[in-house]
Amino acid sequence: MKRRIAGILCLGILLASGSALGAQPALKPFERGTWQRVLRDHAGRPTLVHFWGVTCGPCKVELPLLGQFAKDHPDIDVITISADLVPNLPAAAQSMLDKAGLSSTENFIFSDGFVERLRFEIDPAWQGDIPRTMLISQNGTITTIEGSAEIADLEKWSAEQRFSH
Amino acid sequence: MVRSGLLGILALACLQGAAHGQMHGQHASEAACEEPMLRCATKATPAFGHDGTLWLVWMAGGQVSVANSHDAGHTFSAPVQVTARGLNLDWGPDARPKIVVDRQGGIALAFATFRDEAFNGQVLYTRSADGGKSFAELRPITANNESQRFEALALDQDGTVFAAWLDKRNRVPAKQAGQKYDGAGLFFASSRDGGATYAEARLAHDNTCECCRLGLAFAAAGRPVVIFRNIFEGGVRDHAVMTFTDVSTPGEIHRVSNDDWQINACPHHGPSLTVAPNGTYHVAWYTNGKARKGLFYAHSRDEGRTFSAPMAVGRPDRNPARPFVLAGAAETVMVWKEFDGEKTTVQMMISRDDGATWSPPKTISSTTDTSDHPLLVSNGRQSYLSWMTKADGYRLMPIEDQP
Structure with missing residues (x-):
């Protein structure tokens, strides 16, 4: 009983503090080393990692399509990473994710001001253009799509994952 | 007692959370303060x-x-x-x-x-x-x-x-x-x-392209020239220049280079332009096109109608980025950033023959945290690197003429 009360209190305080600080607990910080952890955590599972940003025009168009893709493909681990340069807009990022139907996917936000280093850990050749999608197969093969992904290409890749499974 | 104890623990947890948030925020920011x-x-x-x-x-x-x-x-x-x-x-x-x-x-x-x-x-x-x-x-x-x-x-x-x-x-x-x-x-x-x-x-x-900086200079009195990342046929985001007839009359656009970067994205990486006293246009840009990838330099001696073959700039394994080119009376200077996984350096090269040949690149500054784009500025006699860095503050460094 006490535990339950504590739990409710915790939830209440967390929600209150979350809204007071404008923070969204659903967004995970993406920091040094996060990329390797993401790869480890999803090893052996087909994983789609989508890099986007709140000020990126093409991202606004693509995000809802990706939301539908995630809904249609529960067998694919969908991860989004807000990769804008200033990581102080979790509320705006969360709002766009919610509207795109991506509330329940694993969502990160760049949380290190030294973005060159974050990007270098992911792909040394990446200069920061977004949107960008990385398709990670069960065997770890990474296919990178620069710019908006065609949903048909994602469907094709998804079907290949089922086939290889 | 139990309730107050629980509240105390929760309050402490909240305080700790807030403190962590502050520390985290400072680290996460691209600003030092x-x-x-x-x-x-x-x-x-x-x-x-x-x-x-x-x-x-x-x-x-x-x-x-x-x-x-x-x-x-x-x-x-x-x-x-x-x-x-x-x-x-x-x-x-x-x-x-x-x-x-x-x-x-x-x-x-x-x-x-x-x-x-x-x-x-x-x-x-x-x-x-x-x-x-x-x-x-x-x-x-x-x-x-x-x-x-x-x-x-x-x-x-x-x-x-x-x-x-x-x-x-x-x-x-x-x-x-x-x-x-x-x-x-x-x-x-x-x-x-x-x-x-x-x-x-x-x-x-x-x-x-809606998310890249412009390069702007005057080619001659009353004649602005602008370089921008254009969207060519098929969504190809390559660079173009436009020389105005006068400050109210736009001119034709001319393609700087056929890089064939077809991408529906925000590259967040615009070009640089300077016009030498003799009228030569010097331009530098980033592309990730099918035809070429990386940083490039070219010049035009016919008011931007045609450009020299793109010259690759910087070490491809060091992510060369954010080029800036500035022409003075005697020399043309170009700077850009490179990153080796830990450290960002500013690289510099000089041309003393109006962009025909360039000195080997030289590291002129570095920092170990995030930084602004490197810029060049001249007082007419001396060119300087102007660079804001998070770790080391603002720097203004004279560009040494010696290779």
């Missing part, structure tokens, strides 16, 4: 006045401030805040405040803010007529309310201030007509009163 002072700046833009005074405009803590230096950046005057209150300044990677200083010491400024929660931009401008002691109230550069970003300013020989920016107003009629509109329009306006008021904004070119 959150005050309006220069040390906290994320973007700083220099310009020399005719009398040799260095002027610097910067954004820090949501404010835009200006100061000057009479000792080549060693010390600065007390800053004058241009913004009356904290604004949601455009923090896009290629955004920065702009400054030009005319022969009479008048200072024209422009910068963009995010006007709403959808990140629609607005270009604001102001002017100081009293040698930087005070600035006029900020005014929008155009009455139109569609998004504007990535403004650029340049000063003509007669004191005319020319402004160009990326503007999304033409999306509206396209949308109403059920048509797709890619990118943004390149718009321009000029000011005959040193940047106190601007003429009505006009379109130079539709459908340009």
Whole structure:
């Protein structure tokens, strides 16, 4: 009983503090080393990692399509990473994710001001253009799509994952 | 007792959480601190006045401030805040405040803010007529309310201030007509009163890439030239230049290079342009096209109609980025950033034959945390690297002529 009360209190305080600080607990910080952890955590599972940003025009168009893709493909681990340069807009990022139907996917936000280093850990050749999608197969093969992904290409890749499974 | 104990633990947990959040926030920020002072700046833009005074405009803590230096950046005057209150300044990677200083010491400024929660931009401008002691109230550069970003300013020989920016107003009629509109329009306006008021904004070119800085210079008196990432047929985001016939009349666009970068994305990585006293255009840009990838340099000796073959710049394994090129009377200097996984360096090379050949690249500065783009500025006799870094503050370094 006490535990339950504590739990409710915790939830209440967390929600209150979350809204007071404008923070969204659903967004995970993406920091040094996060990329390797993401790869480890999803090893052996087909994983789609989508890099986007709140000020990126093409991202606004693509995000809802990706939301539908995630809904249609529960067998694919969908991860989004807000990769804008200033990581102080979790509320705006969360709002766009919610509207795109991506509330329940694993969502990160760049949380290190030294973005060159974050990007270098992911792909040394990446200069920061977004949107960008990385398709990670069960065997770890990474296919990178620069710019908006065609949903048909994602469907094709998804079907290949089922086939290889 | 139990309840108060629980509340105490929860309160402690909340406090710890808040403290962690603060520490986390500082680390996460690209700014060293959150005050309006220069040390906290994320973007700083220099310009020399005719009398040799260095002027610097910067954004820090949501404010835009200006100061000057009479000792080549060693010390600065007390800053004058241009913004009356904290604004949601455009923090896009290629955004920065702009400054030009005319022969009479008048200072024209422009910068963009995010006007709403959808990140629609607005270009604001102001002017100081009293040698930087005070600035006029900020005014929008155009009455139109569609998004504007990535403004650029340049000063003509007669004191005319020319402004160009990326503007999304033409999306509206396209949308109403059920048509797709890619990118943004390149718009321009000029000011005959040193940047106190601007003429009505006009379109130079539709459908340009909407998220990259412009390069702007004067090719000759009355003839602005702008380089921009265009959207060519098939969504190819390669670079183009346009030389204006006069400050009111746009010219033809010419492709700088056929890189074939077909991408529906925001590269956040715009070009650089300088015009040498003999009229040569020197340009530098980033591409990730099918034809070539990386940083490139080219020049044009026919007012931008044709360009030399693109010359690759920097080490491909070090992510060369953010090029800036500046032509002086005797030499042309180019700087850019490289990153080795831990450290960012500024690389520099010099050409003494108007861009035909270049010295080997040389590391002239470095930092171990995030940094602004490296910029070049000249007082007519000496060129300097101007570079804002999070870890080491603002730097102004003379470019040494020796390789």
